[in-house]
Amino acid sequence: MHLTNEQINEYLDNEIADRAHIESHLDSCGECAARLIALQTLFAELDSLPEVELTHSLASRITLHATSSPQLPRWLTLTATLQTALALIALIVAAPFVMNLLPAIEMPSFTEFLIQLQSQWITLFTTITNYRVASLWDQLPAFSLPPLQIPTLTLSLALAFASLLWLVGNGLLLRRQIK
Template identity: 35%
Template sequence: MNHITEELLNEYLDQALDQAAAGSIDRHLQSCRVCTARMQGLQRLFEELAALPEEPLTRDLAPGILARLRPQPAFSFGKLLLLGQAGTALTILVLLAHNIPDNLNLGGFWHNAPGKLPDIQTFLLQAWLLASRIQLPSVEFPTLPAPWLQTGLDSSSISLILASTAALWVVGNLLLLNKTPPASGNTRHEKSS
């Protein structure tokens, strides 16, 4: 005699079989003690599971949930600070970018581009001189020799160093911004049943 497969027995108890298949199982069970015992074993398990008691909830979950529901500000002070730094670094990077091709030997393309920015040394010198002229009510900036002029580096090298620093600054800030943990739960949309 062929016994009922595990799958059929489970589907029979779950009432997942059509009428004909269920009828066939009924007939087999009437004459097979082995399959009847297997079915009774599963039935006992079902009953034991159904008898598991409810566990009492010992605290109110509402305050915790409501606290997490309150809208969080889109940008905290820390985030704004990071964004400001990233923006500054990006601006420096853009200002310096036109000097980098000197080292990368990209030919005349860059220098022939319209609206080319001034040489980096000229730019920094002008900025330094401008800053030196700023006068506050009781403080005057001393006129000092620009320190980078004494390093012996040419403008492309200075640009490369500053651009690399700025690039690292941008990347670092973006990494810090991304580190902010997302809201709990996954993003799978819960469809209504």
């Protein structure tokens, strides 16, 4: 009776109880001896294969990490964070100065610009609304205009002021970076 694959496996793993019986069969049976060698070769290959693959992938991953990917994004993130922090500081520093300066110098042209912007916005809005809900616009002319005017002005003011603050902050930051 030939050896089973399980018996050969156990023999190779040194887990079989009666090695003497297996060895005597292997000595007398070329077929089982050949299967043993085949299995031995297969196991040896299986043992070495994942190790080689793992080492290779780990090595390539380490190389990849070391050379390109984490270094640049990390550097960029750090720079971006630093810039944001500096911009924020610059904004806070610049805010009182801008607020003092704004009513004296900027206000007349600024207001004119805002009024122009608002009228343009209202024209645009009216055009869109007329186009979309012409009948509703005719029926309720007072419904749309009054609530629109105040939020638009407030929004425009806030937006323009924020933009101005941002520009001043960026200017200060830029000057600081050039130094």
